[in-house]
Amino acid sequence: MTWWIKARRAHTVLLGQFLLFCLLALLWRDTVLDLPSFLAGALPAPIVALLPVLLCAGLALCLDSRLSAAEATAVRPVARLDTALVVVTVLAACATGLVAWSLGGTSAGLNLGRDTAFLVGLMLLVRSVAGSRAVLAPVAWGFFVLFLGRGPGGHVYFWTVLLRPGSDPIADAAAGLAFAAGLTALLIRPVARTDS
Template identity: 45%
Template sequence: MDQADARVLSGEVVVRWWFKARRGHALLPLAMVLFAGGLYAVQDTSVLLPALTGAPRVALSLFVPVPLLACLMAVLESRLPAAEVSGVRSVTRLDNLLVVSVAALALLCGVLVAALNGTSTAVTCGRNAVFLTGLMLLGRAWAGQTAVMIPVGWLVTVVVVGFRGNVPHLWTVIALPADNLFAAAASLIVFAAGLAAQIRSSRKTA
Protein backbone atom coordinates (compact mmCIF):
# COMPACT_ATOMS: atom_id res chain seq x y z
CA MET A 1 0.00 0.00 0.00
CA ASP A 2 1.52 3.34 -1.08
CA GLN A 3 1.13 6.66 0.72
CA ALA A 4 -1.80 7.80 -1.46
CA ASP A 5 -3.77 4.64 -0.69
CA ALA A 6 -2.94 5.01 3.00
CA ARG A 7 -4.24 8.59 3.02
CA VAL A 8 -7.48 7.53 1.32
CA LEU A 9 -7.98 4.71 3.80
CA SER A 10 -7.21 7.03 6.70
CA GLY A 11 -9.73 9.55 5.37
CA GLU A 12 -12.43 6.89 5.10
CA VAL A 13 -11.75 5.80 8.68
CA VAL A 14 -12.06 9.39 9.88
CA VAL A 15 -15.38 9.87 8.08
CA ARG A 16 -16.82 6.63 9.47
CA TRP A 17 -15.64 7.50 12.97
CA TRP A 18 -17.02 11.03 12.69
CA PHE A 19 -20.43 9.93 11.39
CA LYS A 20 -20.76 7.24 14.05
CA ALA A 21 -19.75 9.68 16.80
CA ARG A 22 -22.35 12.15 15.53
CA ARG A 23 -25.08 9.45 15.52
CA GLY A 24 -25.92 10.64 12.02
CA HIS A 25 -27.19 7.22 10.94
CA ALA A 26 -30.00 7.41 13.51
CA LEU A 27 -30.79 11.11 13.95
CA LEU A 28 -30.61 12.45 10.39
CA PRO A 29 -33.16 10.03 8.86
CA LEU A 30 -35.46 10.77 11.81
CA ALA A 31 -35.05 14.50 11.25
CA MET A 32 -35.95 14.28 7.56
CA VAL A 33 -38.95 12.01 8.20
CA LEU A 34 -40.29 14.45 10.80
CA PHE A 35 -39.71 17.39 8.49
CA ALA A 36 -41.32 15.80 5.43
CA GLY A 37 -44.20 14.40 7.49
CA GLY A 38 -44.83 17.76 9.10
CA LEU A 39 -44.83 19.54 5.74
CA TYR A 40 -47.28 17.09 4.25
CA ALA A 41 -49.53 17.18 7.32
CA VAL A 42 -49.91 20.94 7.73
CA GLN A 43 -49.91 21.93 4.01
CA ASP A 44 -51.59 25.37 3.84
CA THR A 45 -53.19 25.22 7.30
CA SER A 46 -53.12 28.47 9.25
CA VAL A 47 -54.41 29.36 12.69
CA LEU A 48 -55.34 32.50 14.59
CA LEU A 49 -52.78 33.20 17.31
CA PRO A 50 -52.81 35.96 19.93
CA ALA A 51 -50.31 38.77 19.33
CA LEU A 52 -49.58 42.28 20.52
CA THR A 53 -50.86 43.60 17.21
CA GLY A 54 -54.07 41.56 17.07
CA ALA A 55 -54.66 37.94 16.09
CA PRO A 56 -52.90 37.26 12.79
CA ARG A 57 -53.42 34.09 10.81
CA VAL A 58 -50.13 32.23 11.13
CA ALA A 59 -49.17 29.32 8.89
CA LEU A 60 -48.50 26.16 10.90
CA SER A 61 -45.65 25.39 8.51
CA LEU A 62 -43.60 28.05 10.34
CA PHE A 63 -43.12 25.55 13.17
CA VAL A 64 -42.29 22.49 11.04
CA PRO A 65 -38.47 23.07 11.01
CA VAL A 66 -38.22 22.90 14.83
CA PRO A 67 -37.79 19.08 15.11
CA LEU A 68 -35.28 19.17 12.22
CA LEU A 69 -33.21 21.80 14.05
CA ALA A 70 -33.38 19.86 17.32
CA CYS A 71 -32.08 16.71 15.61
CA LEU A 72 -29.34 18.65 13.82
CA MET A 73 -28.17 20.19 17.07
CA ALA A 74 -28.15 16.75 18.72
CA VAL A 75 -25.98 15.45 15.86
CA LEU A 76 -23.51 18.34 16.11
CA GLU A 77 -23.26 18.01 19.89
CA SER A 78 -22.66 14.24 19.77
CA ARG A 79 -18.90 14.44 19.69
CA LEU A 80 -15.59 13.91 21.48
CA PRO A 81 -14.36 17.51 21.74
CA ALA A 82 -10.86 16.90 23.11
CA ALA A 83 -10.00 14.27 20.50
CA GLU A 84 -11.40 16.36 17.66
CA VAL A 85 -9.56 19.52 18.67
CA SER A 86 -6.24 17.78 19.19
CA GLY A 87 -6.09 15.51 16.20
CA VAL A 88 -8.50 15.87 13.29
CA ARG A 89 -8.67 19.15 11.40
CA SER A 90 -11.11 17.79 8.81
CA VAL A 91 -13.90 17.34 11.38
CA THR A 92 -14.90 21.00 11.10
CA ARG A 93 -15.25 20.67 7.34
CA LEU A 94 -17.26 17.48 7.79
CA ASP A 95 -19.62 19.25 10.19
CA ASN A 96 -20.16 22.07 7.71
CA LEU A 97 -20.73 19.57 4.91
CA LEU A 98 -23.31 17.81 7.08
CA VAL A 99 -25.15 21.08 7.79
CA VAL A 100 -25.15 22.07 4.11
CA SER A 101 -26.46 18.61 3.17
CA VAL A 102 -29.29 18.80 5.69
CA ALA A 103 -30.25 22.28 4.49
CA ALA A 104 -30.17 21.15 0.85
CA LEU A 105 -32.35 18.14 1.68
CA ALA A 106 -34.81 20.40 3.50
CA LEU A 107 -35.06 22.64 0.43
CA LEU A 108 -35.45 19.65 -1.88
CA CYS A 109 -38.09 18.15 0.40
CA GLY A 110 -39.97 21.45 0.36
CA VAL A 111 -39.92 21.59 -3.44
CA LEU A 112 -41.10 17.98 -3.76
CA VAL A 113 -43.93 18.38 -1.25
CA ALA A 114 -44.95 21.66 -2.89
CA ALA A 115 -45.06 19.95 -6.29
CA LEU A 116 -47.14 17.14 -4.81
CA ASN A 117 -49.60 19.46 -3.06
CA GLY A 118 -49.61 22.22 -5.66
CA THR A 119 -48.78 24.94 -3.11
CA SER A 120 -45.75 27.09 -2.33
CA THR A 121 -45.99 26.76 1.45
CA ALA A 122 -43.60 23.81 1.58
CA VAL A 123 -40.99 25.73 -0.43
CA THR A 124 -41.26 28.56 2.09
CA CYS A 125 -40.69 26.06 4.89
CA GLY A 126 -37.54 24.76 3.21
CA ARG A 127 -36.20 28.30 2.93
CA ASN A 128 -37.11 28.95 6.56
CA ALA A 129 -35.20 25.84 7.63
CA VAL A 130 -32.09 27.34 6.01
CA PHE A 131 -32.58 30.68 7.78
CA LEU A 132 -33.31 29.16 11.19
CA THR A 133 -30.36 26.79 10.89
CA GLY A 134 -28.10 29.78 10.33
CA LEU A 135 -29.53 31.50 13.41
CA MET A 136 -28.99 28.38 15.48
CA LEU A 137 -25.37 28.00 14.38
CA LEU A 138 -24.64 31.66 15.11
CA GLY A 139 -26.00 31.20 18.61
CA ARG A 140 -24.14 27.91 19.08
CA ALA A 141 -20.81 29.71 18.73
CA TRP A 142 -21.35 31.35 22.13
CA ALA A 143 -24.28 29.52 23.79
CA GLY A 144 -23.52 25.91 22.89
CA GLN A 145 -26.36 23.40 22.78
CA THR A 146 -28.86 25.81 24.34
CA ALA A 147 -28.77 27.76 21.06
CA VAL A 148 -31.39 25.33 19.78
CA MET A 149 -33.88 27.60 21.54
CA ILE A 150 -32.89 30.67 19.47
CA PRO A 151 -34.98 29.63 16.43
CA VAL A 152 -37.88 28.90 18.79
CA GLY A 153 -37.47 32.38 20.27
CA TRP A 154 -37.47 33.86 16.77
CA LEU A 155 -40.70 32.01 15.96
CA VAL A 156 -42.38 33.28 19.11
CA THR A 157 -41.20 36.84 18.40
CA VAL A 158 -42.56 36.67 14.86
CA VAL A 159 -45.94 35.47 16.09
CA VAL A 160 -46.18 38.09 18.86
CA VAL A 161 -44.90 41.23 17.10
CA GLY A 162 -44.14 40.23 13.52
CA PHE A 163 -47.44 41.09 11.87
CA ARG A 164 -49.38 44.22 11.08
CA GLY A 165 -52.83 42.76 10.79
CA ASN A 166 -52.16 39.73 8.62
CA VAL A 167 -49.22 41.35 6.81
CA PRO A 168 -45.77 40.21 8.05
CA HIS A 169 -43.02 42.74 8.65
CA LEU A 170 -39.97 42.45 6.41
CA TRP A 171 -37.60 41.62 9.29
CA THR A 172 -39.49 38.43 10.12
CA VAL A 173 -38.08 36.65 7.02
CA ILE A 174 -39.82 33.36 7.81
CA ALA A 175 -43.32 34.83 7.49
CA LEU A 176 -42.64 36.21 4.00
CA PRO A 177 -43.91 34.37 0.91
CA ALA A 178 -41.82 31.88 -1.05
CA ASP A 179 -41.11 34.30 -3.93
CA ASN A 180 -39.82 37.10 -1.69
CA LEU A 181 -36.26 37.92 -2.81
CA PHE A 182 -35.33 39.64 0.44
CA ALA A 183 -36.25 36.55 2.45
CA ALA A 184 -34.22 34.34 0.10
CA ALA A 185 -31.17 36.60 0.31
CA ALA A 186 -31.45 36.98 4.10
CA SER A 187 -31.71 33.22 4.52
CA LEU A 188 -28.56 32.61 2.48
CA ILE A 189 -26.60 35.34 4.29
CA VAL A 190 -27.59 34.14 7.76
CA PHE A 191 -26.87 30.53 6.77
CA ALA A 192 -23.41 31.45 5.47
CA ALA A 193 -22.69 33.39 8.65
CA GLY A 194 -23.78 30.36 10.66
CA LEU A 195 -21.39 28.11 8.75
CA ALA A 196 -18.57 30.55 9.48
CA ALA A 197 -19.47 30.47 13.17
CA GLN A 198 -19.59 26.67 12.97
CA ILE A 199 -15.86 26.62 12.22
CA ARG A 200 -15.27 28.08 15.66
CA SER A 201 -17.93 26.22 17.61
CA SER A 202 -16.99 22.81 16.21
CA ARG A 203 -13.50 23.09 17.68
CA LYS A 204 -14.47 24.17 21.17
CA THR A 205 -13.48 21.77 23.90
CA ALA A 206 -16.46 22.56 26.13
Template identity: 40%
Template sequence: MRWWFKARKGHTLLPLALALFVVALYAVQDTTVLLPSITGSPRIALSLFVPVPLFALVMAMLESRLPAAETSGVRSLARLDNTLVSAVMAAALLCSVIVAGLQGTAAATTGGRNALFLTGLMLLGRAWAGQAAVMLPVGWLVTVVVIGFRGNVPRPWTVIALPADDVFAAVACLAMFALGLVAQIRSSRKTA
Protein backbone atom coordinates in the same frame (compact mmCIF):
# COMPACT_ATOMS: atom_id res chain seq x y z
CA MET B 1 -14.79 9.58 8.38
CA ARG B 2 -16.98 6.67 9.36
CA TRP B 3 -16.23 7.11 13.08
CA TRP B 4 -17.05 10.81 12.76
CA PHE B 5 -20.48 10.02 11.22
CA LYS B 6 -21.19 7.43 13.93
CA ALA B 7 -20.07 9.83 16.66
CA ARG B 8 -22.51 12.40 15.23
CA LYS B 9 -25.26 9.74 15.28
CA GLY B 10 -25.92 10.57 11.65
CA HIS B 11 -27.10 7.06 10.83
CA THR B 12 -30.08 7.43 13.21
CA LEU B 13 -30.71 11.15 13.67
CA LEU B 14 -30.38 12.19 10.02
CA PRO B 15 -33.17 9.96 8.63
CA LEU B 16 -35.35 10.83 11.62
CA ALA B 17 -34.84 14.57 11.09
CA LEU B 18 -35.72 14.44 7.40
CA ALA B 19 -38.68 12.11 7.95
CA LEU B 20 -40.16 14.38 10.63
CA PHE B 21 -39.62 17.40 8.39
CA VAL B 22 -41.33 15.85 5.36
CA VAL B 23 -44.25 14.40 7.32
CA ALA B 24 -44.86 17.67 9.15
CA LEU B 25 -44.55 19.72 5.97
CA TYR B 26 -47.00 17.49 4.16
CA ALA B 27 -49.41 17.37 7.13
CA VAL B 28 -49.73 21.12 7.71
CA GLN B 29 -50.08 22.02 4.02
CA ASP B 30 -51.64 25.52 3.84
CA THR B 31 -53.14 25.42 7.34
CA THR B 32 -53.17 28.71 9.22
CA VAL B 33 -54.04 29.29 12.85
CA LEU B 34 -55.02 32.35 14.84
CA LEU B 35 -52.39 32.93 17.53
CA PRO B 36 -52.27 35.63 20.22
CA SER B 37 -50.18 38.62 19.31
CA ILE B 38 -49.43 42.06 20.69
CA THR B 39 -49.79 43.73 17.30
CA GLY B 40 -53.07 42.21 16.17
CA SER B 41 -54.52 38.79 15.49
CA PRO B 42 -52.56 37.40 12.58
CA ARG B 43 -53.29 34.12 10.88
CA ILE B 44 -50.00 32.25 11.16
CA ALA B 45 -49.07 29.47 8.74
CA LEU B 46 -48.32 26.27 10.64
CA SER B 47 -45.50 25.62 8.18
CA LEU B 48 -43.60 28.30 10.10
CA PHE B 49 -42.99 25.76 12.88
CA VAL B 50 -42.12 22.76 10.69
CA PRO B 51 -38.30 23.31 10.76
CA VAL B 52 -38.13 23.07 14.58
CA PRO B 53 -37.50 19.29 14.79
CA LEU B 54 -35.08 19.52 11.86
CA PHE B 55 -32.75 22.12 13.38
CA ALA B 56 -33.10 20.55 16.84
CA LEU B 57 -31.89 17.21 15.50
CA VAL B 58 -29.10 18.93 13.56
CA MET B 59 -27.97 20.43 16.86
CA ALA B 60 -28.19 17.00 18.50
CA MET B 61 -25.95 15.59 15.74
CA LEU B 62 -23.41 18.39 16.12
CA GLU B 63 -23.33 18.08 19.90
CA SER B 64 -23.05 14.28 20.02
CA ARG B 65 -19.32 14.19 19.61
CA LEU B 66 -16.10 13.26 21.33
CA PRO B 67 -14.88 16.73 22.37
CA ALA B 68 -11.48 15.79 23.78
CA ALA B 69 -10.53 13.66 20.78
CA GLU B 70 -11.77 16.25 18.32
CA THR B 71 -10.00 19.14 20.03
CA SER B 72 -6.69 17.35 20.27
CA GLY B 73 -6.93 15.89 16.79
CA VAL B 74 -4.70 17.07 13.98
CA ARG B 75 -7.49 17.30 11.45
CA SER B 76 -10.24 19.86 11.99
CA LEU B 77 -13.71 18.44 11.67
CA ALA B 78 -15.31 21.80 10.90
CA ARG B 79 -15.34 20.97 7.19
CA LEU B 80 -17.15 17.69 7.83
CA ASP B 81 -19.62 19.36 10.19
CA ASN B 82 -20.35 22.07 7.62
CA THR B 83 -20.76 19.45 4.91
CA LEU B 84 -23.20 17.54 7.12
CA VAL B 85 -25.28 20.62 7.89
CA SER B 86 -25.23 21.73 4.24
CA ALA B 87 -26.31 18.27 3.06
CA VAL B 88 -29.19 18.20 5.56
CA MET B 89 -30.35 21.65 4.44
CA ALA B 90 -30.04 20.74 0.76
CA ALA B 91 -32.14 17.63 1.42
CA ALA B 92 -34.68 19.74 3.32
CA LEU B 93 -34.92 22.20 0.42
CA LEU B 94 -35.35 19.34 -2.04
CA CYS B 95 -38.02 17.73 0.15
CA SER B 96 -39.90 21.01 0.46
CA VAL B 97 -39.90 21.46 -3.32
CA ILE B 98 -41.15 17.89 -3.80
CA VAL B 99 -43.91 18.35 -1.22
CA ALA B 100 -44.87 21.66 -2.84
CA GLY B 101 -45.09 19.88 -6.19
CA LEU B 102 -47.28 17.13 -4.73
CA GLN B 103 -49.57 19.67 -3.06
CA GLY B 104 -49.72 21.97 -6.05
CA THR B 105 -48.84 25.08 -4.05
CA ALA B 106 -45.62 26.96 -3.43
CA ALA B 107 -46.33 27.34 0.29
CA ALA B 108 -44.39 24.20 1.23
CA THR B 109 -41.19 25.70 -0.16
CA THR B 110 -41.19 28.18 2.71
CA GLY B 111 -40.46 25.24 5.03
CA GLY B 112 -37.11 24.63 3.35
CA ARG B 113 -36.32 28.31 3.07
CA ASN B 114 -37.15 28.87 6.74
CA ALA B 115 -35.09 25.82 7.74
CA LEU B 116 -32.06 27.56 6.19
CA PHE B 117 -32.68 30.76 8.16
CA LEU B 118 -33.41 29.10 11.49
CA THR B 119 -30.51 26.65 11.22
CA GLY B 120 -28.16 29.50 10.33
CA LEU B 121 -29.41 31.45 13.34
CA MET B 122 -28.87 28.40 15.55
CA LEU B 123 -25.32 27.87 14.25
CA LEU B 124 -24.53 31.54 14.79
CA GLY B 125 -25.74 31.28 18.39
CA ARG B 126 -23.87 28.01 18.91
CA ALA B 127 -20.57 29.88 18.56
CA TRP B 128 -21.19 31.67 21.86
CA ALA B 129 -23.94 29.71 23.66
CA GLY B 130 -23.16 26.11 22.78
CA GLN B 131 -26.01 23.63 22.81
CA ALA B 132 -28.38 26.16 24.41
CA ALA B 133 -28.41 28.00 21.08
CA VAL B 134 -31.05 25.56 19.88
CA MET B 135 -33.52 27.86 21.67
CA LEU B 136 -32.47 30.94 19.67
CA PRO B 137 -34.54 30.05 16.58
CA VAL B 138 -37.45 29.08 18.84
CA GLY B 139 -37.21 32.54 20.40
CA TRP B 140 -37.19 34.03 16.90
CA LEU B 141 -40.39 32.12 16.07
CA VAL B 142 -42.10 33.37 19.23
CA THR B 143 -40.98 36.93 18.52
CA VAL B 144 -42.33 36.74 14.98
CA VAL B 145 -45.70 35.50 16.24
CA VAL B 146 -45.97 38.06 19.06
CA ILE B 147 -44.76 41.27 17.35
CA GLY B 148 -43.94 40.35 13.76
CA PHE B 149 -47.22 41.29 12.12
CA ARG B 150 -49.02 44.51 11.35
CA GLY B 151 -52.59 43.28 11.32
CA ASN B 152 -52.24 40.22 9.13
CA VAL B 153 -49.21 41.42 7.13
CA PRO B 154 -45.74 40.21 8.19
CA ARG B 155 -43.11 42.85 8.81
CA PRO B 156 -40.03 42.57 6.54
CA TRP B 157 -37.61 41.87 9.43
CA THR B 158 -39.45 38.64 10.28
CA VAL B 159 -38.05 36.97 7.13
CA ILE B 160 -39.63 33.57 7.86
CA ALA B 161 -43.21 34.86 7.75
CA LEU B 162 -42.81 36.40 4.29
CA PRO B 163 -44.46 34.72 1.28
CA ALA B 164 -42.78 31.86 -0.59
CA ASP B 165 -41.90 34.02 -3.60
CA ASP B 166 -40.32 36.89 -1.63
CA VAL B 167 -36.80 37.53 -2.98
CA PHE B 168 -35.65 39.44 0.11
CA ALA B 169 -36.60 36.46 2.32
CA ALA B 170 -34.70 34.03 0.08
CA VAL B 171 -31.56 36.19 0.11
CA ALA B 172 -31.80 36.77 3.87
CA CYS B 173 -32.17 33.03 4.51
CA LEU B 174 -29.15 32.19 2.38
CA ALA B 175 -27.11 34.94 4.05
CA MET B 176 -28.07 33.76 7.55
CA PHE B 177 -27.18 30.18 6.65
CA ALA B 178 -23.81 31.26 5.24
CA LEU B 179 -23.07 33.25 8.42
CA GLY B 180 -24.01 30.21 10.48
CA LEU B 181 -21.60 28.02 8.53
CA VAL B 182 -18.79 30.52 9.08
CA ALA B 183 -19.58 30.61 12.80
CA GLN B 184 -19.64 26.81 12.78
CA ILE B 185 -15.97 26.74 11.82
CA ARG B 186 -15.14 28.59 15.02
CA SER B 187 -17.42 26.62 17.32
CA SER B 188 -16.73 23.10 16.08
CA ARG B 189 -13.42 22.77 17.99
CA LYS B 190 -14.70 24.16 21.30
CA THR B 191 -15.05 21.62 24.09
CA ALA B 192 -17.51 23.58 26.22
Protein backbone atom coordinates in the same frame (compact mmCIF):
# COMPACT_ATOMS: atom_id res chain seq x y z
CA MET C 1 -15.12 8.88 9.21
CA THR C 2 -16.96 6.02 10.93
CA TRP C 3 -16.20 7.39 14.40
CA TRP C 4 -17.45 10.83 13.30
CA ILE C 5 -20.77 9.40 12.09
CA LYS C 6 -21.19 7.39 15.28
CA ALA C 7 -20.20 10.30 17.50
CA ARG C 8 -22.60 12.71 15.76
CA ARG C 9 -25.43 10.15 15.70
CA ALA C 10 -26.53 11.57 12.35
CA HIS C 11 -27.62 8.14 11.10
CA THR C 12 -30.09 7.75 13.98
CA VAL C 13 -31.08 11.11 15.46
CA LEU C 14 -30.97 13.32 12.38
CA LEU C 15 -32.36 10.70 10.03
CA GLY C 16 -35.31 10.06 12.35
CA GLN C 17 -36.04 13.76 12.71
CA PHE C 18 -35.73 14.32 8.98
CA LEU C 19 -38.23 11.56 8.24
CA LEU C 20 -40.66 13.12 10.73
CA PHE C 21 -39.99 16.53 9.12
CA CYS C 22 -40.87 15.10 5.67
CA LEU C 23 -44.03 13.42 6.93
CA LEU C 24 -45.28 16.56 8.69
CA ALA C 25 -44.39 18.77 5.71
CA LEU C 26 -46.50 16.58 3.44
CA LEU C 27 -49.39 16.29 5.90
CA TRP C 28 -49.47 19.93 6.98
CA ARG C 29 -48.59 21.62 3.67
CA ASP C 30 -51.98 23.39 3.53
CA THR C 31 -52.72 23.67 7.25
CA VAL C 32 -53.23 27.20 8.50
CA LEU C 33 -53.85 27.99 12.16
CA ASP C 34 -55.23 31.13 13.72
CA LEU C 35 -52.39 32.11 16.00
CA PRO C 36 -52.40 35.04 18.42
CA SER C 37 -50.46 38.18 17.64
CA PHE C 38 -49.92 40.89 20.23
CA LEU C 39 -50.07 43.63 17.63
CA ALA C 40 -52.76 42.37 15.25
CA GLY C 41 -55.06 39.92 17.09
CA ALA C 42 -55.54 36.36 15.87
CA LEU C 43 -54.20 35.89 12.35
CA PRO C 44 -53.81 32.83 10.12
CA ALA C 45 -50.30 31.41 9.83
CA PRO C 46 -49.08 28.27 8.02
CA ILE C 47 -47.99 25.66 10.52
CA VAL C 48 -45.14 24.50 8.24
CA ALA C 49 -43.37 27.79 9.00
CA LEU C 50 -42.37 26.28 12.36
CA LEU C 51 -41.28 22.88 11.01
CA PRO C 52 -37.64 23.93 10.50
CA VAL C 53 -37.32 24.12 14.29
CA LEU C 54 -37.49 20.31 14.30
CA LEU C 55 -34.46 20.01 12.00
CA CYS C 56 -32.59 22.71 13.93
CA ALA C 57 -33.02 20.72 17.13
CA GLY C 58 -31.75 17.55 15.45
CA LEU C 59 -28.74 19.33 13.97
CA ALA C 60 -27.91 20.97 17.29
CA LEU C 61 -28.01 17.60 19.05
CA CYS C 62 -25.80 16.01 16.40
CA LEU C 63 -23.27 18.85 16.43
CA ASP C 64 -23.10 18.79 20.23
CA SER C 65 -22.58 15.00 20.31
CA ARG C 66 -18.84 14.84 20.10
CA LEU C 67 -15.79 12.97 21.27
CA SER C 68 -13.78 15.97 22.44
CA ALA C 69 -10.47 14.17 22.98
CA ALA C 70 -10.58 12.38 19.63
CA GLU C 71 -11.60 15.53 17.78
CA ALA C 72 -8.91 17.65 19.41
CA THR C 73 -6.22 15.32 18.06
CA ALA C 74 -7.96 14.29 14.83
CA VAL C 75 -6.20 14.74 11.54
CA ARG C 76 -9.49 14.54 9.67
CA PRO C 77 -11.32 17.80 8.92
CA VAL C 78 -14.05 17.50 11.57
CA ALA C 79 -15.32 21.06 11.08
CA ARG C 80 -15.68 20.45 7.35
CA LEU C 81 -17.56 17.22 7.96
CA ASP C 82 -19.92 19.06 10.32
CA THR C 83 -20.41 21.78 7.70
CA ALA C 84 -21.19 19.17 5.04
CA LEU C 85 -23.77 17.60 7.36
CA VAL C 86 -25.48 20.98 7.81
CA VAL C 87 -25.47 21.74 4.07
CA VAL C 88 -26.88 18.33 3.15
CA THR C 89 -29.61 18.70 5.78
CA VAL C 90 -30.68 22.13 4.49
CA LEU C 91 -30.62 20.94 0.86
CA ALA C 92 -32.79 17.98 1.84
CA ALA C 93 -35.23 20.39 3.54
CA CYS C 94 -35.35 22.45 0.33
CA ALA C 95 -36.14 19.32 -1.68
CA THR C 96 -38.86 18.36 0.81
CA GLY C 97 -40.41 21.82 0.48
CA LEU C 98 -40.43 21.52 -3.31
CA VAL C 99 -42.13 18.13 -3.12
CA ALA C 100 -44.74 19.43 -0.66
CA TRP C 101 -45.41 22.43 -2.89
CA SER C 102 -45.62 20.34 -6.08
CA LEU C 103 -48.25 18.11 -4.46
CA GLY C 104 -50.63 21.03 -4.37
CA GLY C 105 -49.50 22.81 -1.25
CA THR C 106 -49.42 26.52 -0.66
CA SER C 107 -46.35 28.69 -1.10
CA ALA C 108 -45.51 28.00 2.56
CA GLY C 109 -44.23 24.59 1.44
CA LEU C 110 -42.04 26.31 -1.12
CA ASN C 111 -40.63 28.56 1.63
CA LEU C 112 -39.67 25.57 3.78
CA GLY C 113 -36.10 25.44 2.46
CA ARG C 114 -35.53 29.18 2.86
CA ASP C 115 -36.94 29.15 6.38
CA THR C 116 -34.81 26.13 7.31
CA ALA C 117 -31.66 27.83 5.97
CA PHE C 118 -32.44 30.97 7.97
CA LEU C 119 -33.14 29.19 11.26
CA VAL C 120 -30.17 26.83 10.91
CA GLY C 121 -27.91 29.81 10.18
CA LEU C 122 -29.30 31.64 13.20
CA MET C 123 -28.76 28.59 15.40
CA LEU C 124 -25.16 28.17 14.19
CA LEU C 125 -24.37 31.84 14.81
CA VAL C 126 -25.74 31.71 18.35
CA ARG C 127 -24.01 28.34 18.90
CA SER C 128 -20.60 29.87 18.19
CA VAL C 129 -21.13 32.14 21.20
CA ALA C 130 -23.57 30.35 23.51
CA GLY C 131 -22.77 26.69 22.85
CA SER C 132 -25.47 24.07 23.26
CA ARG C 133 -27.99 26.64 24.50
CA ALA C 134 -28.28 27.82 20.88
CA VAL C 135 -30.96 25.21 20.23
CA LEU C 136 -33.38 27.70 21.81
CA ALA C 137 -32.63 30.43 19.23
CA PRO C 138 -34.87 29.06 16.43
CA VAL C 139 -37.68 28.38 18.90
CA ALA C 140 -37.42 31.90 20.33
CA TRP C 141 -37.33 33.42 16.84
CA GLY C 142 -40.42 31.42 15.80
CA PHE C 143 -42.44 32.60 18.78
CA PHE C 144 -41.14 36.16 18.41
CA VAL C 145 -42.31 36.19 14.79
CA LEU C 146 -45.69 34.67 15.61
CA PHE C 147 -46.46 37.08 18.43
CA LEU C 148 -44.78 40.28 17.19
CA GLY C 149 -44.17 39.75 13.47
CA ARG C 150 -47.41 41.23 12.18
CA GLY C 151 -48.63 44.76 12.36
CA PRO C 152 -52.17 46.10 12.37
CA GLY C 153 -54.15 44.74 9.44
CA GLY C 154 -52.05 41.57 9.28
CA HIS C 155 -49.05 43.11 7.48
CA VAL C 156 -45.99 40.84 7.97
CA TYR C 157 -42.89 42.84 8.85
CA PHE C 158 -39.89 42.46 6.54
CA TRP C 159 -37.52 41.23 9.30
CA THR C 160 -39.60 38.16 10.16
CA VAL C 161 -38.36 36.06 7.18
CA LEU C 162 -40.52 33.05 8.20
CA LEU C 163 -43.93 34.39 7.16
CA ARG C 164 -42.79 36.35 4.11
CA PRO C 165 -43.83 35.18 0.62
CA GLY C 166 -41.43 33.12 -1.46
CA SER C 167 -40.90 35.96 -3.91
CA ASP C 168 -39.63 38.36 -1.21
CA PRO C 169 -36.01 39.27 -2.06
CA ILE C 170 -35.33 40.66 1.43
CA ALA C 171 -36.34 37.39 3.12
CA ASP C 172 -34.35 35.37 0.58
CA ALA C 173 -31.28 37.54 1.09
CA ALA C 174 -31.62 37.38 4.89
CA ALA C 175 -31.85 33.58 4.77
CA GLY C 176 -28.82 33.34 2.49
CA LEU C 177 -26.76 35.68 4.66
CA ALA C 178 -27.76 33.95 7.90
CA PHE C 179 -26.93 30.53 6.46
CA ALA C 180 -23.57 31.65 5.05
CA ALA C 181 -22.66 33.39 8.32
CA GLY C 182 -23.69 30.30 10.31
CA LEU C 183 -21.55 28.01 8.15
CA THR C 184 -18.61 30.38 8.51
CA ALA C 185 -19.06 30.41 12.29
CA LEU C 186 -19.18 26.60 12.31
CA LEU C 187 -15.93 26.37 10.33
CA ILE C 188 -14.10 28.98 12.39
CA ARG C 189 -15.37 28.08 15.85
CA PRO C 190 -16.94 24.59 15.92
CA VAL C 191 -17.46 24.64 19.71
CA ALA C 192 -18.08 27.68 21.87
CA ARG C 193 -15.68 28.15 24.76
CA THR C 194 -18.60 28.36 27.18
CA ASP C 195 -19.10 24.59 26.85
CA SER C 196 -15.60 23.65 27.98
